[in-house]
Amino acid sequence: MGIQGLLPLLKPIQIHRHLSDFAGQTLAVDAYVWLHRGAYACATELATGRPTTKYVDFCIHRVRLLRHYNILPFLVFDGGPLPAKGGTEKDREKKRAESLDRANSLAAQGKHTQAREHYVKCVDVTPQMAFQVIKVLKAESVPYIVAPYEADAQLAYLERAGLVDGIITEDSDLLVFGCKNVLFKLDIVSATITSISRSDFGSPSLGEDSLSLIGWSDCQFRWMAMLSGCDYLPSIPGIGLKTAWTLLRKYKTVQNVIRAIRLEGKKSIPHRYLDAFKLAEKVFLHQRVYDPGLERLVHLTDCPTGEDLDEATAAYVGKDLDPSLAKKIAEGDACPISLLPMEDINPSFVPKSVRSLPLRAQDPNTPVNGKAKGKEKATSSGGLLNFFTPLPKATTSPKRPATHPTSVGRASGKRTLVDVMDEDMAVKKKRLEELQRKRAVALSSSRFFGGGNADGSPIAGSSRLSPVRKHSKENTPVLEEVEHPPEAEDLVAQEDGYISPSPSLSRQLTPDLSSPVRPQPSKNPIGHEDDGDAVSSPVLPRSHRTTNPTYSIQPMLPMDVERTADGARILVRESESPCRTTHHAPSTQHIFPTDVERTADGARILVRGSESPSREQQMDEEPLDGPDLRFNFDDEELSSEIGGWDDDTQKENEILEDTPPCSFPRDTRNEEDEDRFLYNEDLAEEAMAAVRAKVADGWRAKFGFGADRGAGREQPTSMLKRRKTASSEHLRRSPARRIKPRRSEPYPATRKNVDVFEDNTTSLSDDLIEELVDNTRGRLEAFRYNR
DNA sequence: CCGAAGCCGTCCG
DNA sequence: ACGGCTTCGG
Ligand SMILES: [Mn+2]
Numbered sequence: 158m159g160i161q162g163l164l165p166l167l168k169p170i171q172i173h174r175h176l177s178d179f180a181g182q183t184l185a186v187d188a189y190v191w192l193h194r195g196a197y198a199c200a201t202e203l204a205t206g207r208p209t210t211k212y213v214d215f216c217i218h219r220v221r222l223l224r225h226y227n228i229l230p231f232l233v234f235d236g237g238p239l240p241a242k243g244g245t246e247k248d249r250e251k252k253r254a255e256s257l258d259r260a261n262s263l264a265a266q267g268k269h270t271q272a273r274e275h276y277v278k279c280v281d282v283t284p285q286m287a288f289q290v291i292k293v294l295k296a297e298s299v300p301y302i303v304a305p306y307e308a309d310a311q312l313a314y315l316e317r318a319g320l321v322d323g324i325i326t327e328d329s330d331l332l333v334f335g336c337k338n339v340l341f342k343l344d345i346v347s348a349t350i351t352s353i354s355r356s357d358f359g360s361p362s363l364g365e366d367s368l369s370l371i372g373w374s375d376c377q378f379r380w381m382a383m384l385s386g387c388d389y390l391p392s393i394p395g396i397g398l399k400t401a402w403t404l405l406r407k408y409k410t411v412q413n414v415i416r417a418i419r420l421e422g423k424k425s426i427p428h429r430y431l432d433a434f435k436l437a438e439k440v441f442l443h444q445r446v447y448d449p450g451l452e453r454l455v456h457l458t459d460c461p462t463g464e465d466l467d468e469a470t471a472a473y474v475g476k477d478l479d480p481s482l483a484k485k486i487a488e489g490d491a492c493p494i495s496l497l498p499m500e501d502i503n504p505s506f507v508p509k510s511v512r513s514l515p516l517r518a519q520d521p522n523t524p525v526n527g528k529a530k531g532k533e534k535a536t537s538s539g540g541l542l543n544f545f546t547p548l549p550k551a552t553t554s555p556k557r558p559a560t561h562p563t564s565v566g567r568a569s570g571k572r573t574l575v576d577v578m579d580e581d582m583a584v585k586k587k588r589l590e591e592l593q594r595k596r597a598v599a600l601s602s603s604r605f606f607g608g609g610n611a612d613g614s615p616i617a618g619s620s621r622l623s624p625v626r627k628h629s630k631e632n633t634p635v636l637e638e639v640e641h642p643p644e645a646e647d648l649v650a651q652e653d654g655y656i657s658p659s660p661s662l663s664r665q666l667t668p669d670l671s672s673p674v675r676p677q678p679s680k681n682p683i684g685h686e687d688d689g690d691a692v693s694s695p696v697l698p699r700s701h702r703t704t705n706p707t708y709s710i711q712p713m714l715p716m717d718v719e720r721t722a723d724g725a726r727i728l729v730r731e732s733e734s735p736c737r738t739t740h741h742a743p744s745t746q747h748i749f750p751t752d753v754e755r756t757a758d759g760a761r762i763l764v765r766g767s768e769s770p771s772r773e774q775q776m777d778e779e780p781l782d783g784p785d786l787r788f789n790f791d792d793e794e795l796s797s798e799i800g801g802w803d804d805d806t807q808k809e810n811e812i813l814e815d816t817p818p819c820s821f822p823r824d825t826r827n828e829e830d831e832d833r834f835l836y837n838e839d840l841a842e843e844a845m846a847a848v849r850a851k852v853a854d855g856w857r858a859k860f861g862f863g864a865d866r867g868a869g870r871e872q873p874t875s876m877l878k879r880r881k882t883a884s885s886e887h888l889r890r891s892p893a894r895r896i897k898p899r900r901s902e903p904y905p906a907t908r909k910n911v912d913v914f915e916d917n918t919t920s921l922s923d924d925l926i927e928e929l930v931d932n933t934r935g936r937l938e939a940f941r942y943n944r
Numbered sequence: 945c946c947g948a949a950g951c952c953g954t955c956c957g
Numbered sequence: 958a959c960g961g962c963t964t965c966g967g
Contacts, residue, residue: 198955
């Protein structure tokens with residue numbers, strides 16, 4: 158469920174994009190929605206226990222559509238129940254049973270249509286159903302993970318770890334979990350999706366004075382969302398997003414907001430709300446997730462003081478599981494609910510890949526028929542690496558003829574992306590290997606491998622072991638009360654804290670970082686993190702970058718390993734922002750403005766790096782990624798207010814103190830610096846002004862106030878001329894066709910257009926998809942703009 | 945203006 | 958189940 162009203166609120170920064178814009182990327186998929194909708198298609202069968210694989214087809218279909226666009230899907234399934242979620246399970250079970258009875262009796266009377274209405278109400282997506290899909294994913298070498306608990310946290314973790322470039326979901330919670338690139342509303346007919354990027358949160362289009370998130374840290378954003386009501390918390394009647402925004406802006410901390418509401422006396426706040434809030438926040442921050450490299454569970458964000466969670470809290474964010482069990486669950490071999498071996502509810506369904514995946518299919522070195530895959534699996538030690546292995550391709554030849562399999566390419570011209578994809582996969586594979594290596598080290602406690610770049614570090618597994626994290630103020634979770642909050646800067650803001658995902662993971666590609674993480678200490682007094690990137694990182698699809706030859710290797714190179722005093726932890730961080738790595742030389746530590754601009758679409762100009770006179774330079778150059786929105790344009794009012802975000806919190810609790818909320822591989826040293834900075838009250842005003850100006854320019858460029866946006870990609874809806882933009886986009890893609898959107902015109906899924914699995918399940922053929930794509934491309938116009 | 949409650953469609957052919 | 962959309966009440 159997510160946060161009520163959050164998506165509508167963020168409409169101004171939604172960007173409608175065509176799937177081809179994501180070519181070359183790996184996108185994590187919140188598979189729950191697909192399973193649920195797929196189950197809708199066969200509710201009767203499921204409810205009555207008749208075997209069916211329609212829901213599998215539904216999912217696979219989408220998997221193939223993504224693959225058609227050279228997107229590698231990485232499916233993530235929900236796992237076990239989290240105590241944090243209301244224990245409404247029983248109620249639900251009851252309702253389902255009632256619906257079933259009703260449905261059955263209607264069916265007995267021959268009223269099948271009516272019966273279906275009720276069958277639909279008892280559909281429940283189970284891990285065993287997910288397993289049916291997993292069987293196909295394995296056969297087609299599509300990566301997946303069954304989350305130990307909520308898919309949300311697992312998805313966030315994968316993105317932070319740099320294993321995926323974005324997340325496809327319908328759940329607005331992902332934004333609260335701190336994800337950077339979230340994609341909603343996949344429309345398979347028009348092959349489009351709605352993108353919301355954390356980096357756009359600083360856009361002025363959200364409301365110049367009304368709901369602006371400029372300067373808001375992830376932490377503040379999370380508080381706003383939580384105050385308005387979330388799954389893990391009883392809500393305060395009468396407080397929605399807008400009110401939460403207003404109150405938070407005024408009172409800065411959750412406890413102050415609560416106090417104010419109480420004083421006002423109009424609304425009733427649940428008892429112990431603040432405690433509940435703190436606990437709920439921990440679920441967003443520290444929920445347990447599976448680390449595919451370490452092959453065990455870790456917290457989404459390390460807990461501040463190492464293992465500070467008391468038993469109750471630990472259970473609240475998901476109990477730890479034995480690594481061997483965790484691995485079985487993650488790979489689908491054990492049921493995340495019963496913890497017993499996975500039961501195959503439909504053993505006769507044995508998917509075989511009729512044809513190999515597009516990406517690998519034509520590779521000369523790869524056998525075209527799925528057989529090879531089976532082998533691969535058998536031999537490999539299991540695990541996700543298999544999925545990233547595909548490229549037997551000869552070295553990295555950049556220009557591989559795109560021989561794509563079947564139809565994929567014909568006419569479309571996109572094939573050259575195959576190379577990219579391969580490279581991208583190679584990068585991810587490397588990343589995973591790196592993780593696994595670390596794991597090996599950790600396990601053996603050996604000290605490492607050293608060499609190469611990755612350098613070895615003694616890894617030890619997790620950073621979580623390290624006792625102290627510095628900094629962090631950021632995310633600090635919630636707050637204890639402090640009487641007089643210091644106004645000045647906020648530490649908090651800084652970041653949001655996330656710490657590096659797992660200690661061991663490096664997130665390389667993740668772009669972002671917005672803010673918080675930038676390697677450099679940002680100096681923003683205001684501190685916020687996230688936004689910082691807003692402008693700067695306009696999310697470029699990796700694909701666009703891929704063509705750059707340097708790309709493949711780069712990502713892995715620049716990593717700084719840091720060791721804590723106890724030597725146990727390593728933080729790996731990249732020197733540059735992942736996003737643009739491609740453009741820079743690997744070793745480059747500083748990013749300059751010039752780079753930014755060369756995105757494939759040329760349209761965007763990112764201001765990143767612009768040298769802002771001030772701050773950055775002063776600091777020593779740490780290059781900022783982009784215009785740092787933290788200083789935004791704006792409103793002093795806002796700035797000042799926000800600037801004061803709770804510092805209080807931190808000081809009180811040690812735990813809080815260490816919580817580092819930063820998401821990226823953060824360098825501890827930098828963190829310290831950052832802190833110092835934050836404390837430093839003097840920000841050069843001028844510097845701020847200069848930065849603001851830059852940011853403004855950046856936005857102008859990005860949203861095209863007046864400028865020519867060139868190839869214009871879709872613009873955030875609220876920006877002017879959205880409609881026009883859409884039109885031009887449409888024209889650009891398919892000048893000749895202008896098809897009115899007609900939802901009711903499904904593509905012809907005739908038998909002959911469908912692939913038939915050996916077990917008779919079907920799937921759309923690539924040819925059909927191709928056709929479908931061509932026929933629907935013109936429908937971009939159909940996007941429903943909010944109007 | 946804001947939030948809450950209620951209704952609708954979801955898939956498929 | 959869940960978001961989107963509409964309507965209703967403060
Ligand atoms: Mn959720």
